[in-house]
Amino acid sequence: MSEAVIHDDHHDHDHKPTGIGRWLFSTNHKDIGTMYMVFALIMFFIGGAMALVIRAELFQPGLQYVDPQFFNSMTTVHALVMIFGAVMPAGVGLANWMIPIMIGAPDMAMPRMNNMSFWILPFAFTLLLSTFFMQGGAPAGGWTMYPPLVLQLGDALPFLIFAVHFLGVSSIMGAINIIATVFNMRAPGMTFMRLPLFVWTWIITAFLLIASMPVLAGAVTMLLTDAYFGTSFFNAAGGGDPVLFQHIFWFFGHPEVYILVLPSFGIISQIIPTFSRKPLFGYASMVYATAAIAFLSFFVWAHHMFTVGMPLTGELFFMYATMSIAVPTGVKIFNWMATMWRGSMTFETPMLFSIGVLFMFSIGGFTGVMMGITPVDFQYHDTYFIVAHFHYVLVPGIIYGIFAGVYYWLPKWTGNMYDEKLGKLHFWTSTISVNVLFFPMHFLGLAGMPRRIPDYNVQFTDWNQVASVGGFAFGLSQLILVWVVIKCVRGGEKATDQVWEGAHGLEWTLSSPPPFHSFTTPPQVTDATAHS
Amino acid sequence: MVKDAVNTAKLLFVFAIAMFGFGYALVPLYDVFCEVVGINGKTGQISESTAIAGEIDTNRLVTVEFDTNVNTALPWSFKAEQYKKQVHPGEIAEMMFVAHNTSDRAIVGRAVPSVAPAQASLFFNKTECFCFTEQVLEPGERKEMPVKFVVDAELPDKITMMTLSYTFFEVPEAERVETASKNRIIDNNKS
Numbered sequence A: 001m002s003e004a005v006i007h008d009d010h011h012d013h014d015h016k017p018t019g020i021g022r023w024l025f026s027t028n029h030k031d032i033g034t035m036y037m038v039f040a041l042i043m044f045f046i047g048g049a050m051a052l053v054i055r056a057e058l059f060q061p062g063l064q065y066v067d068p069q070f071f072n073s074m075t076t077v078h079a080l081v082m083i084f085g086a087v088m089p090a091g092v093g094l095a096n097w098m099i100p101i102m103i104g105a106p107d108m109a110m111p112r113m114n115n116m117s118f119w120i121l122p123f124a125f126t127l128l129l130s131t132f133f134m135q136g137g138a139p140a141g142g143w144t145m146y147p148p149l150v151l152q153l154g155d156a157l158p159f160l161i162f163a164v165h166f167l168g169v170s171s172i173m174g175a176i177n178i179i180a181t182v183f184n185m186r187a188p189g190m191t192f193m194r195l196p197l198f199v200w201t202w203i204i205t206a207f208l209l210i211a212s213m214p215v216l217a218g219a220v221t222m223l224l225t226d227a228y229f230g231t232s233f234f235n236a237a238g239g240g241d242p243v244l245f246q247h248i249f250w251f252f253g254h255p256e257v258y259i260l261v262l263p264s265f266g267i268i269s270q271i272i273p274t275f276s277r278k279p280l281f282g283y284a285s286m287v288y289a290t291a292a293i294a295f296l297s298f299f300v301w302a303h304h305m306f307t308v309g310m311p312l313t314g315e316l317f318f319m320y321a322t323m324s325i326a327v328p329t330g331v332k333i334f335n336w337m338a339t340m341w342r343g344s345m346t347f348e349t350p351m352l353f354s355i356g357v358l359f360m361f362s363i364g365g366f367t368g369v370m371m372g373i374t375p376v377d378f379q380y381h382d383t384y385f386i387v388a389h390f391h392y393v394l395v396p397g398i399i400y401g402i403f404a405g406v407y408y409w410l411p412k413w414t415g416n417m418y419d420e421k422l423g424k425l426h427f428w429t430s431t432i433s434v435n436v437l438f439f440p441m442h443f444l445g446l447a448g449m450p451r452r453i454p455d456y457n458v459q460f461t462d463w464n465q466v467a468s469v470g471g472f473a474f475g476l477s478q479l480i481l482v483w484v485v486i487k488c489v490r491g492g493e494k495a496t497d498q499v500w501e502g503a504h505g506l507e508w509t510l511s512s513p514p515p516f517h518s519f520t521t522p523p524q525v526t527d528a529t530a531h532s
Numbered sequence B: 001m002v003k004d005a006v007n008t009a010k011l012l013f014v015f016a017i018a019m020f021g022f023g024y025a026l027v028p029l030y031d032v033f034c035e036v037v038g039i040n041g042k043t044g045q046i047s048e049s050t051a052i053a054g055e056i057d058t059n060r061l062v063t064v065e066f067d068t069n070v071n072t073a074l075p076w077s078f079k080a081e082q083y084k085k086q087v088h089p090g091e092i093a094e095m096m097f098v099a100h101n102t103s104d105r106a107i108v109g110r111a112v113p114s115v116a117p118a119q120a121s122l123f124f125n126k127t128e129c130f131c132f133t134e135q136v137l138e139p140g141e142r143k144e145m146p147v148k149f150v151v152d153a154e155l156p157d158k159i160t161m162m163t164l165s166y167t168f169f170e171v172p173e174a175e176r177v178e179t180a181s182k183n184r185i186i187d188n189n190k191s
């Protein structure tokens, strides 16, 4: 879709640059937010195409379309593209667009750094995706980059490592900008406990990013020096240990899970009160629960590696710590349900997607608790059960949250209402197909089908075919989203400033679309105009 | 407002850099942790005099198995003289290992030890081991290397068997010079 058309009906008094320079040198949080979102959408389709290669190959046992090496590249790069290219940039894009207008700030605190953190992304993904044309192929050792396997990669290894470095730098700068903005640029009266929950979840996400991304950067730097500079961090011959990599990686990896999910939690915490026409139930407990989840996420990493041969006490510690995260998560789920309780609910597309998150994230949450039980994990480890688990969390959990946010704020961004019928069609086709796609994977995993394998035993054929049909249906359903967005950008029924009858907060006091520069004089915030 | 924001950002940058350092700090922390809980082959080393002073539990026998491996890149053969040995907890036992350089160049090798089950490794102490240092074998040289060890008398009764495993690796050229400072396993076993 075209970026330029999104803002073509701006108010005349708005001073804004024109042409390609507007985007290349942009320091405007709305433009940068838009670029992040468009980039995420493109990556979503690139990563999705890779997933469809996987599902096509797995439609039948035996090798059909691709060779095993390429299949492994597909699983590896699909994950990297979706995590670092689609979900994280979408979250940062929403933060860029919404946080300044939610807290009454004129822009982000460091607009130039904001520009830089966005433009690093296309650069990093060019590095990563160019590896498909290299000797030895694209990364194929899994997105977790475990040595010694990853060190056997051909010319792609340094490209993979530098891409991860750049992605880390980009997200750390984005996170610093968000915290600096919220801490210093709130409008008078916008106290911390009046912040919309989306802003709160992003503050906490940003802290998680700053604390965990540098650790990942360190881990891949060690890989780089092991491969090219003779160090032996993970090389047993030199006195190192490959298991050490897994510890460092997952010290980043588990908080990363919450980096992905917390913004979506924030989004649905805005949407559910709006369409229930009630304030959010338990605002303060939501804030504390989010902080508790983030804090606990640093003490559970080894649940990804129960099978490496840990001492029993270690396994027990990580098992109990993991399960304890279910408590604050449960607080959030019950708060959302209590918000809907006896509310005057309506079911517009954003609300449908939010309720979808509630139901299907919970499915992923429960299988997560199952995997957290050490003896059970020994059976499920590296099977399709874990694939089912994290895809339930990531797709109808996190990505649905992003969809919900896009539908919720699209009229605010464009000034036009989107096509509600198409939105609902997108929701229902996605929801049916996503369950057809991922639910059978639970059965496959329980029956013992290993993940990351291009071929399988014939007994797994039926459920794989069901999953593949669901996969293609889900992929096609996403074209509806593109259609809705393009249609909405081009025109439609004019949106009011408030857009939704039950919407409260500063962003709804601005015109739809908001002026290029908003809140140049900060608004005064009171309990009545704040969220919560 | 903007000045405050810049200060916040500076603080956060320092925090990010500190976390990068923390990633590296996990490397020595990991070794210390493994040694404390006795996993990952980080078995204890004690001096011969402390080993002799310890009590010997003659009421029971523990079987110690010996497992030897050579990394595929290393042209050596490496065997223990026997596959297993029965010892009384507390008694000093010895096992001879033989390495043979089958190539026509001198090679520096390093053995990485490991003890299974992990619960047993806390009670397995060596007083002498070829794994404490690097081993140089001239072309065709055959070398006998003794290991002296003591199974602690405190070993829980339920453990009746344990395995001592070694894997020999070639030490990369770049690392040979300052062995003592670079070889983390050796450092840990000495402390």
Ligand SMILES: [Cu+2]
Pocket: A253, A254, A257, A300, A301, A303, A304
């Ligand atoms: Cu985890």
